[in-house]
Amino acid sequence: MTTRTANGFTPIDQNLYAQAFRLLDPxxxxxxxxxxxxxxxxxxxxxxxxxxxxxxxxxxxxLDTHGWAKHRLIHPEGARCSIGALRAAAGTRNAAYRDAGNLLLAEARRQHGKQWQAIPAWNDHHTGAQVRGVWEAAIQRAHHLNI
Known part of the structure; x- marks a missing residue:
């Protein structure tokens, strides 16, 4: 077998290759x-x-803005009972209104006895401070339940 070593290429300066590689890979x-x-x-x-x-x-x-009332949904001067305030806040009788009412009544029953069957009756038989305490507790409960 004979191997030819002459390939016909012009020899290139090896330093040129080194310089090119330095430029490509500094x-x-x-x-x-x-x-x-x-x-x-x-x-x-x-x-x-x-x-x-x-x-x-x-x-x-x-309630804080317009006032709290007993024995009527809306007082002539604008105050409302608890259920009236709840209706005003909800706007419509939607799920939030229903669930807020249930939570408020549950808290009222927890604090003032299980005999209360509806928010208006409970509202009418307690003081403003007692009613406010139930509202605040219901808000805290809703906060903790993240509802």
Whole structure:
């Protein structure tokens, strides 16, 4: 077997290859120091007010603004009983209205006895401070239940 060593190519300067490779792959920059791990404190969970909590909160704000009444849904001067405030806050008798009313009545029964079958009867037999205490507790309960 005979091997031909002459290939017919023009010889190239080897330094030219070295220079081309340096241009294509320049000297690597010094390695950056390893990043220091940073421990971030977890951000507190963001509470989103649920429709029941919002309805109860709006109703209590309505009572604070317009006044609280006994023995009538709407007083001529604009004050309302608890159920009237709840209706004003909800706008319609939707699920939030129903659930807010159920939660308010459950809290009223928890604080003032199981004999109360409806919000108006409970409202009419208690003081403004007692009624407000039940509203505030119901709002806190809705907040904790995230509803």
């Amino acid at each position: 000297t690597p920059e010094p390695a950056a120091p390893a990043p220091v791990p940073v421990i971030l404190a977890a951000a507190p969970a963001v509470h989103r007010t649920g429709p029941v909590e919002q309805t109860l909160t709006d109703a209590l704000a309505f």
